[in-house]
Amino acid sequence: MLHILQKTFKGGIHPPENKDISAAKPIERLPLPGYVVIPLQQHIGKLSEALVQAGDDVVTGQPVSKASGFVSLPSHSSISGKVKSIESFPHPLGQKVPSVIIEGDGEDRMSEQIKFQADYMSLPPDEMKRRITEAGIAGMGGATFPTHVKLSPPQDKPIDTVILNGAECEPYLTADHRLMIEHTEEIVEGFRIILRILGVSRGIIAIEKNKPDAIFLFEKFTKDDPNLELLPLKVKYPQGAEKQLIFASTGRRVPAGKLPMEVRCLVHNVGTAKAIYEAVAYQKPLIERVVTVTGAVKEPKNIRARIGTPLRNLIEFCGGFVGTPGKVIMGGPMMGVAQYTIDVPVIKGTSGVVVLPSEQVREMRLQPCINCGxxxxxxxxxxxxxxxxxxxxxxxxxxxxxxxxxxxxxxxxxxxxxxxxxxxxxxxxxxxxxxxxxxxxxxx
Ligand code: SF4
Ligand code: SF4
Incomplete structure (x- = not known):
């Protein structure tokens, strides 16, 4: 069912979108990197525990660390090759983090576990959840909360509505937009898996109105499914934030300091839904993701990159910087994190790399508050x-x-x-x- 009214929330802003720079660029696959850096912390929760040591041979998709508790995640080798070392390495969220460094052999030998199973939708929900847990999936919109935890609400907090977040309200970013138009069916299947695991029959697909091609495709692939509603959202920042999205989609307000399950809702990002589909249907772990590289680079692109690839490789794939960069941000310009080196790796939550030219980076001249409100x-x-x-x-x-x-x-x-x-x-x-x-x- 397609809703006609555009829904939204109170407050928010309308920064220049700057999405036209990369929105029409189809996803391109980045050549295999010579080495990858797999941080043992790419999620909210406990650091994972390394399973490999220097000198070990690894194949693509092999676990290199295991979860160290319920709110933790395993990580996997995203290329085949040899473990060079396990050491503290700069992380895109600021600090140094213990990381597994793997030198590639250029062969991309895949784990034999990764293969398609046609009847995946008839798997028991517990087996689906086990595969998602083993795949090491964290929320791919940037929040990086372990997905299997979100799919395990306590019994006294029943969920009746799940929202698929296709808002992508951060300026510049178009990775989710491209994913929605190039992989619509896989995302819808991933969303159906989420609903099946939770035993929920109401799914809302929420997409900002500035992506009419994505809305058209989701309408095409879901119009005969009575459990799925398609909801165009007003274009406004931060429309994709969980609490704002829940209010816009259902009219329910999540109380301050509480989680969405308090109002019987859960929110999953479109990239997460695709990763869930691949985990359940292929037993494929989270070893790659789509990243928008945009701003002051010669040729902005949407790139499918292996987790652990240095940001430097992505920027070079786009022809390098235009002029002197003022700031390199992982994520969008509103909520992203400025980087002090481009040797940090792509992690599970890397939705974009935005390069701002030096003339756009203003120096902060702090003035007293003028109480303008x-x-x-x-x-x-x-x-x-x-x-x-x-x-x-x-x-x-x-x-x-x-x-x-x-x-x-x-x-x-x-x-x-x-x-x-x-x-x-x-x-x-x-x-x-x-x-x-x-x-x-x-x-x-
Ligand atoms: S950063 Fe915090 S205080 Fe500022 S507008 Fe956003 S939610 Fe409000
Ligand atoms: S001047 Fe003061 S009231 Fe006005 S926006 Fe800045 S902090 Fe808020």
Missing amino acids: RCVKVCPMNIMPNLAATYIENNLWEEAKSAGALDCMECGSCGYVCPAGRNILHNIRFGKFMILEQEKASKN
Whole structure:
């Protein structure tokens, strides 16, 4: 069923989309890298435990680490070759992380476990979930929460609606858009697997209106399925954030500090749905993903890259930088993380690499707050960002908490509209860290 009305949420902003740079570029496969760096932490949760050591021969798809608890994930070799070392290596989220470094043999010898099973949809839900767990799938929209955990809600929190997130509201990024038009059927199958595992009969496919070709294809492949609804969304940032998406799709509000299951909903990204399909139908682990490489590079592209490939290879595949880069961001410009080296690897949550030219990177000239209220108007979480940031600047942690700092989803909308150039998000991030540290200290 196709909904006609465009749904949305309160607040938010309309930054220039800049998606036309790469939206029409079909996904291209990156040549195999000479080596890969597989961090033992690519997900929210506990670090995984290495299963290999230097000198071991590995094939593509072989586990190189195992989960170290329920909220943890295994990782897999994304090429065949030899383990060179296990060492601390720069990670795109900032710190150094123990990583398995594998030198490729150029042969891409595949694990024999990866093969198609035609009757995959008749597998018992527990077996489907086991395959997803073994495949090491983390949320591929960037959140990187282990997918098998999301698919295991507690018994007292029944789910009645699952939302497939095709919003891709971050400026510049088009990886999900390309995936939706080039792999529609696999994504729909992955979504049906999710519904089957959860025993849920209502699935909503939510796509922003700026992707009419994707909406057309999903309508074509789902119109006869009574369990699936197609919902075009108004184009607005951060439309793809979980709580905003749930409100726009169902009218339900997730309470502050609570998870979507509180309102009987779950959200999965379209890339995750495709990975779920491959895990269940092929027993294929998560060893590659689509990454948009765009901005100040000679030829912006959507690239299918093996996990662990250095960002440098992707940028070179796009012809290199145009001029001197001002900033290289992993993810989108609103919520992404600026990189200090392009030797960091593609990880499971790498949706894009955005290169901003130096003239677009403005120097922060901090001015006092002029109480214009713009940040309050755009905050999708109903926080008063000006107040929370001021408390944090003055080390008033309890007051900052009362002002809602812990509910901040770090969308960056407040800083984007602030005429005083205040780095509100940076302050609030720091404040959240300090509030949680204080709470930990008071418990000990
Ligand atoms: S306070 Fe947090 S949630 Fe609100 S606009 Fe700023 S970054 Fe977004
Ligand atoms: S937008 Fe900036 S100047 Fe305006 S109230 Fe918020 S923090 Fe103050």
